[in-house]
Amino acid sequence: MRSQGRTLFAKLWDSHVVADLGDGTALLHIDRHFLHDLGGSQGLKDIKARGMKPRSPELTFAVPDHTMSTARGRAGTTPAGVSLLQALREETEEAGVRLFDVGTPGQGIVHVVGPELGITLPGCVVVCGDSHTCTQGGVGALAFGIGSTELAHVLATQTLVQRRPKTMRVRFEGAMPVGVAPKDLILHLIGTNGAAGGTGYAIEYAGSTIRAMGVEGRLTICNLSIELGAKMGFVAPDDTTFAYVQGRMLAPKGAAFERAVAAWRELSSDADAEFDREVVINTADVAPQVTWGTSPEQVAAFDAPIPDPADIEDAGKRATVEAALDYMGLRAGDTMAGTRVDWVFIGSCTNSRISDLRDAAAVARGRKVAGHVRAWVVPGSEGVKRAAEEEGLDRVFTEAGFEWREPGCSMCVASNGEIVPPGMRAVSTSNRNFVGRQGPRARTHLASPAMAAAAAIAGMIADARKMGA
């Protein structure tokens, strides 16, 4: 009997099992552990209090991003942010963990710099105390977010106890329509499958659309895996990936790179591999998406009517939609197109890489931000910022009236004091439109960089395809 083909997930998982703990649980080796300012120093303190040191400090990397001000000169970093940065510096120094400090070329949002610096590589198992660690699956890594007790466990043992998830493959097939971005594809998937559609699964993104897509777009797709409920999402590495990795600061070089690539070529699902669930999306069916509610699953094409709760039979679901529309200040039957906006945020680990900024700049070039809108562009890393400035994108944005800021998480998670003011309506390229996510009573519409730029210019939700996207 011929043996059953293996999934990419099985290859990644099985090759990292240190011990089988039975009942579907394994002790997994962790190849890359990222610490950030919000919880990194506490984890190091936690194991120190137990008389322990990091087991493999050379596999641990730290970068401040969550609580740093993104104003010029980092002006206005909160007292909590100042303390957390100081603690991160002290604890990483003592533990021998490499820190990419503020103002240095490696600083940025942890999930942007991981792949950008060549720290995260194909075939790695990657963790970080942040749910958007799944972003880094875009280079062919098994990457997932963990809690703070798990974080201390990784520091102490370089392993993690995990239950093996089920497998799902999502195939996007066909060419990308003009003006449609990777963000639209993943929002469409979440809209059609629900915010719990991937709960308990590890998701492999595949299909001709993904094969033709650059690594940065794949990172965006993987980023929103957690919004589909899946803590892991990844794309099999290919020549596009290898070309992206080659030459990056901490990637293997020369003969070591060639040897690594030979190993990475094995990292794909076998043709006869079976998945617990398969989903196929016809890419041509996807239009620019904008969320209308307070869960990423509450999303539709920007010009589609907002759903009417009266049409929903299930009382619980109806109440959820009513509450979302009430919070968002929207009316059933209206379309989002034409809805006036107050703020625009272009940034976050979802959409702050150079290709995202180019998409937004293509819309902003030669136009002006509407008088009543405040619009920010927050590059994902010091590297992205410098590359954008070299291309002159910063001037495109500032001449149009956008604010060009320092790298960090900023308004996506609002843990640095940068918030959308209460009651204000924002279009954001980030990943969560939860109640209060961007600040108390802030109303968030998630969209692609081009759609966010178009909203800033028009002063309302508008079609970026008519503005050069």
Add this chain to the structure above:
Amino acid sequence: MEKFTTLRTAAAPLLQENIDTDTIIPMAKMVGVSVRGSLGQWCLAPLRYLPDGSENPAFVLNRAPYRGAQILLTGPNFGCGSSRETAVWALEEIGIRCVIGSSFGDIFFNNCFQNGVLPVVVDREVVNELAAEVEARQGAATIGVDLEGGVITAPSGKTHPFTVQENRKEALLLGLDEIGQTLRHDAAISAFQARDRLARPWIYEAGEA
């Protein structure tokens, strides 16, 4: 870690879908150097308080029979979103020891086990049935949870079985700490790394291999 063996307490139905960890503990209330112990007052704040800061009288945990509940009956995908373990700490600080739902955010689910909080997965119909029984008694009813036996006992006495992975169950029953457990595999970790260093040198010598 605090042990979990059996529990019999009031249970509060909170059946809204997709309650995220930002809602369980808002970011502004958890940024700081040492926040543990101060989170309970902000647990579920967007639902629990009105915009003026006063208690929302309609919210289940602000109503008398439910106020001291140690069990939450939750809607699908409870605890989705952010990995913040402060969400579990906040629930723990208001006395919640067990959450019963049809699915949970994957990271939240793991975080519960790290803190002696038992997440129980049962069919949605079972959650709804338990909630209906509790509500029919205006909250003046208790639900029993027996971890070792794997049984939930409804106010009516009807029982519903559930399973928990063996290693997680043992850790909860005995209050075992996971780092301590893993250190028993210390030699296996060393052997893995020694083998792996030969196969994948680029992992261990970043930028140099």
